[in-house]
Amino acid sequence: MNENVLINGRIGKTGSWFHRYANPGRFLKLVKPALPWLAAFSILLTVTGIVWGYFFAPADWEQGDAVRIMYVHVPAAWVAMAGYAALAVCSFFSIIWRHPLADLAAEEIGPVGAGFTAVCLVSGSLWGKPMWGAYWVWDARLTSVLVLFFLYLGHIALIRAFDNPAHGHRAGAILALVGAINLPIIVFSVQWWNTLHQGNTISITGGSKIYVTMLYPLLIASLGFYLCFITLVCARVCAAIMERRTRGLLLAAAERS
């Protein structure tokens, strides 16, 4: 890790908590003991949310039982977008401070985020057929989420496309930052364009158009999916750090002999 960064025109040790914990060794020490707890809570919340949504949540007066798809589709969509935002933040830190942990996190966020985006697209298609009469329409919301999926795939491919991994991470970081423009487009697509996809049902500032018997399982499933994403990325980053250490030790042993 580059410990020296430019502060107020001077080169100095940063010493800030952020740079401290961006050290892969410290990250491993901090996150490893928390992983079993994170995994347990994510399984508990995800299973509760999915079972509640599938078996016990009420049917919608208009959509009937098809509304149950919302309990997996909406959390997957939120996590897909939050995952890309995290990817963009990691890419920002990778470009500015060259933190190896940011590169590792970006590399591991890609496949997990792409998976959640795929779940969002497939579950949305399966909802669209009985409700709209088509699995797919070139609607602004659907198309922008498809673009998000391609951005994830592009990032995964780009960081592995160079012989020098540092070049791959740099190119991937630039793609991730440029692609972040797609996030507000996804969020506001239902307001900017006349879309077939329904508008925002849940609002943080109040005025949610969903009854509590549907809101609670949705929030629990969402929390479970977010925790699943965090747990998976943390576990994969820890595995990547350990794999790098193993490679380093083997290389050192080979050089000695």
Add this chain to the structure above:
Amino acid sequence: MSLAPFIDGAYGVTVLFLLGIGVSTFLRYRRAEKRLKAVDARA
């Protein structure tokens, strides 16, 4: 139109994805941990 195949399909895809990525991540983590311990002990 019966809604069951669409609902079951959406839940099935989600559960399969979560199980798949969860198990593969766990196996990768355990393998990395075991390998590091073995190489560390040898070094």
